[in-house]
Amino acid sequence: MPTLPDGSIVVEQVWKKFRSDKTVPLFYEQMARLRRNLVDRSTPDYRWVLKDVNFEVAPGESLALIGINGSGKTTLLKILAQVTYQSAGRCAVKGRIGALLSVTSGLHPDLSGRENIFLYGAVLGMSRNDIRRKFDTIVEFAELADAIDRQVKFYSMGMQMRLGFSIAAFLEPDVLLVDEVLAVGDASFQQKCLARIGEIVRNGTTLLYVSHDLASVEASCDRAVWLSDAVVRAAGPTKDVVTMYRTAVEKNSTLLNTKQGVVEVKKAEIRAVDGGMLRSECEVEVRLVLNAPEEQMATFFVGISQGTAFPMFVIDHTGTMPGGDFEVICRMGYLPLPKGHFSLWSAITGHPKGKKDPYLPWQPLISFEAFGPDRMEPPEGVMALSPVYVGADWKVG
Amino acid sequence: MSDLQSGNFRRVQPLMVTDVATIPAEPPDDILYTHRVKLRDSVRILWDHREIVYTLAERDFRAQYKQATLGIMWAVLSPVATLAIFVVVFSRVKSFGTQGLPAPLYFFVGIMCWSFFASSLGTGGTSLLTNKALLAKTQFPRECFPLETMLVNGLSTVISFVPLALLFVIFGRAPRIATVWVPLLMLIEVMFAAGLTMAISSLIIQMRDLQQVLPIIISLGIFMTPVIWPFSKIPSHFHVAGGTLVNGHWVGGFALNLQIIYGFINPLGPVIANVRQTMLLGGHPLWGPLAAAIVGSVCYLIFGYKIFKRFEVNFADIA
Numbered sequence: 031m032p033t034l035p036d037g038s039i040v041v042e043q044v045w046k047k048f049r050s051d052k053t054v055p056l057f058y059e060q061m062a063r064l065r066r067n068l069v070d071r072s073t074p075d076y077r078w079v080l081k082d083v084n085f086e087v088a089p090g091e092s093l094a095l096i097g098i099n100g101s102g103k104t105t106l107l108k109i110l111a112q113v114t115y116q117s118a119g120r121c122a123v124k125g126r127i128g129a130l131l132s133v134t135s136g137l138h139p140d141l142s143g144r145e146n147i148f149l150y151g152a153v154l155g156m157s158r159n160d161i162r163r164k165f166d167t168i169v170e171f172a173e174l175a176d177a178i179d180r181q182v183k184f185y186s187m188g189m190q191m192r193l194g195f196s197i198a199a200f201l202e203p204d205v206l207l208v209d210e211v212l213a214v215g216d217a218s219f220q221q222k223c224l225a226r227i228g229e230i231v232r233n234g235t236t237l238l239y240v241s242h243d244l245a246s247v248e249a250s251c252d253r254a255v256w257l258s259d260a261v262v263r264a265a266g267p268t269k270d271v272v273t274m275y276r277t278a279v280e281k282n283s284t285l286l287n288t289k290q291g292v293v294e295v296k297k298a299e300i301r302a303v304d305g306g307m308l309r310s311e312c313e314v315e316v317r318l319v320l321n322a323p324e325e326q327m328a329t330f331f332v333g334i335s336q337g338t339a340f341p342m343f344v345i346d347h348t349g350t351m352p353g354g355d356f357e358v359i360c361r362m363g364y365l366p367l368p369k370g371h372f373s374l375w376s377a378i379t380g381h382p383k384g385k386k387d388p389y390l391p392w393q394p395l396i397s398f399e400a401f402g403p404d405r406m407e408p409p410e411g412v413m414a415l416s417p418v419y420v421g422a423d424w425k426v427g
Numbered sequence: 428m429s430d431l432q433s434g435n436f437r438r439v440q441p442l443m444v445t446d447v448a449t450i451p452a453e454p455p456d457d458i459l460y461t462h463r464v465k466l467r468d469s470v471r472i473l474w475d476h477r478e479i480v481y482t483l484a485e486r487d488f489r490a491q492y493k494q495a496t497l498g499i500m501w502a503v504l505s506p507v508a509t510l511a512i513f514v515v516v517f518s519r520v521k522s523f524g525t526q527g528l529p530a531p532l533y534f535f536v537g538i539m540c541w542s543f544f545a546s547s548l549g550t551g552g553t554s555l556l557t558n559k560a561l562l563a564k565t566q567f568p569r570e571c572f573p574l575e576t577m578l579v580n581g582l583s584t585v586i587s588f589v590p591l592a593l594l595f596v597i598f599g600r601a602p603r604i605a606t607v608w609v610p611l612l613m614l615i616e617v618m619f620a621a622g623l624t625m626a627i628s629s630l631i632i633q634m635r636d637l638q639q640v641l642p643i644i645i646s647l648g649i650f651m652t653p654v655i656w657p658f659s660k661i662p663s664h665f666h667v668a669g670g671t672l673v674n675g676h677w678v679g680g681f682a683l684n685l686q687i688i689y690g691f692i693n694p695l696g697p698v699i700a701n702v703r704q705t706m707l708l709g710g711h712p713l714w715g716p717l718a719a720a721i722v723g724s725v726c727y728l729i730f731g732y733k734i735f736k737r738f739e740v741n742f743a744d745i746a
Contacts, residue, residue, distance in 0.1 A: 111566045155566075262445050264444045264445065
C-alpha cells in the first residue's frame with residue numbers, strides 16, 4: 031500500500047485462532063487433528079481470539095483498545111507489532127513501529143543497567159548512536175543515576191519497570207503500541223509516564239493504547255475500540271465507547287445473585303427527595319426493601335462507585351435489624367457526585383462483627399445516572415475529572 | 428479502498444456499534460493468511476537488523492563471564508582442557524595416526540572446528556526457547572536468536588586461536604602459506620552450522636522432545652566426524668558392482684567416491700581434513716571433498732533458512 035502515510039494503521043478483516051489446549055505437545059495435537067479430520071469433523075481444535083476486526087488509525091491519532099481480560103486486545107497488538115501473525119485478513123502498519131508489550135521482558139538480569147539500556151534499546155529498534163545520544167535523558171527519566179552500573183537482578187521490581195519504560199519512552203517511533211504497561215512504579219512515576227506518552231503523541235506519533243484504566247484511556251485517547259469475546263463491539267469517540275463498555279460491565283455485575291446472604295434484597299432505589307432528577311448537590315434518599323429471617327443487631331453499609339468495585343465513599347449505620355420484611359432508608363443531605371454513571375452498593379454484616387458470613391455480601395445492587403453541570407476537560411497531567419462533586423464559589427481578580 | 432488511501436478519512440468518526448450476529452463463525456477462505464517470505468527479502472531485513480544480532484551476542488558474551496573470577500580466561504581454558512583430555516586419551520591409540528604431526532596440534536585443529544559446530548548447534552538449537560520472553564514480546568527477525576548464539580561461539584573460537592598459536596610455538600612449527608584456504612573453510616563451516624542450527628531451533632520449539640535428543644546426537648557426532656580419525660579412512664573408491672578382482676583389488680566396474688558423498692552430507696569432515704591439509708601440512712586442499720562441502724553447506728544454509736522461515740509464523744504462539 032504505497033499511498034498510506036507513515037504512522038497509519040489499517041486493520042482489515044483480521045482473524046486469529048489459537049490452539050485450544052496449549053499444554054498438549056504439538057505432535058499429539060497433529061495426530062489428534064488428523065484423526066478428527068478423518069473421523070469426526072464436528073469439534074474444532076482451536077478457538078477464535080479475534081473475529082473480523084476492522085479499523086483504521088490516521089497518523090497522529092491515538093486509539094485505545096478496551097475490553098475485559100481475554101477479549102483479544104493483546105493479541106491484536108501483537109499482530110500489529112508483527113510479533114505474531116493473523117490467521118486471516120490483512121493488516122498494515124506504516125512507518126517505524128515501537129512496540130511496548132512488556133516492560134521488563136527485554137532486560138537481562140545479569141547485565142548492569144547501563145548495558146541493559148543498550149540491549150533493550152537495540153531490541154526495540156533504536157540504533158546504538160540513538161541510544162548513546164539519549165542515554166543521559168533515559169537515566170534521568172528513570173531516576174536511576176545511582177544504580178545504573180549495578181546488575182539489574184539486584185534492582186527492585188519498581189526499578190526494573192522504571193528502567194524498561196524509560197528506554198521505550200525515548201524510542202520516538204511513527205507508531206507506538208502500548209500494552210498495559212503503565213501499572214508500573216508508584217503513582218508519581220505513572221503520572222510521569224502518562225505525561226511522556228502525551229508528549230510523544232503531540233509530537234505526531236500514532237498511539238495504540240491498551241489499558242484497563244479507563245480514566246487514563248479517556249485522558250490520552252481520541253478514539254476507542256471495544257473488544258469483547260474476540261469481536262469489535264463498538265468503535266468511535268472514546269467517551270461514547272467507554273460509556274458503553276462501562277454500562278455493559280456494570281450490567282454484568284448487577285446480575286449478581288442477591289441471595290448469597292441470609293438477607294434477601296427485594297428492591298433497591300436511589301432518588302431525589304424532591305422527586306426530580308438526581309442532580310449534583312441535591313438531597314437524596316437510598317431506599318432498600320429487604321427480608322431477614324430473624325431479628326439481629328447489624329451494621330448496614332451503603333456505597334457508591336463509578337465503574338469498578340472500588341467505592342468512592344461508603345457510609346454505615348448500626349442498629350437492630352427486624353425479622354421479616356423491612357425497609358432501610360438512608361437520606362443524604364447532599365449528593366456529592368458529578369455528572370456520570372454510578373453504581374449503588376450495599377452490605378449488611380453482623381454486629382459485633384464476628385467471623386460469621388455477612389448477612390448481605392458487598393455487592394452492586396443498581397446502577398444509576400447522575401446529572402450535573404458539564405465540566406471542562408481536565409488540565410494537562412490530570413488523569414480524570416474529580417470523581418466527587420465539590421460545589422464552590424469562585425472569585426477571580 | 429480504505430478511507431485512509433482515498434484521503435477522506437475523517438478525524439472524528441461517529442460511534443459504530445457492531446451487530447455481533449452478522450459476524451460469521453469462520454473467515455471466508457479467500458482472506459486466509461499464508462506466511463510466505465522470499466528468501467532474498469528476509470536476508471535484506473536480517474541485514475537491516477544486524478545490530479540486534481551484535482547486541483544480543485554482546486549480552487550473552489558479557490553475561491556468560493559475569494561474576495566468574497577468571498572471566499574471559501575461560502574462553503581459553505575450556506578448549507585447552509578438552510585438548511588435554513584428547514591428547515591423554517587418543518595419543519595412545521596409534522592405529523589412527525596423525526599424518527606425521529604432533530598429536531596436540533593435530534587434535535586441537537579438529538577440536539576447534541568441532542567445538543564451534545557443536546556449541547552452535549547446542550546453544551543455537553535451544554536459543555528460541557531460552558529467549559522466549561523476547562520472542563513473545565518484541566519484533567525483529569527471529570533468526571537473530573540462533574545467529575546471535577553462533578556469533579558468541581564464533582568469538583570463543585577466535586579466542587582459542589591463542590592456545591593454537593602457543594601450540595605452534597611449542598612444537599616449533601609455523602602455519603604454512605596454504606593457510607590462506609582457511610577463511611574459505613571457516614565460511615563453509617559457518618554456512619553448514621547456520622543452516623542446521625536454524626532448522627533445528629525451529630523444530631525444537633515445536634517438539635520439545637528434540638531438546639533432549641540433541642545433546643545425544645551431538646556427542647555421537649564427534650565420532651562420526653574426522654576429529655580423532657583421519658578423513659583418509661573414508662574410502663575414495665568404494666566398489667559397488669562389476670569389474671574384476673585382481674590381487675584383492677577391484678579393477679573397473681562401478682565404484683563410489685564415499686569421500687565426496689560424505690563431504691556433501693557432513694561438510695565438516697572436509698573442512699577439518701582441509702584445515703589440517705593446508706595449515707598444518709602445507710598441501711593443496713582435497714579438491715573433490717572441498718567442492719562437495721561447498722555445495723553441501725550452501726544447501727544446508729538455504730534449506731535450513733527456508734524451514735526456519737516456514738515455521739516462524741507459529742513461534743510467538745507456542746513459545
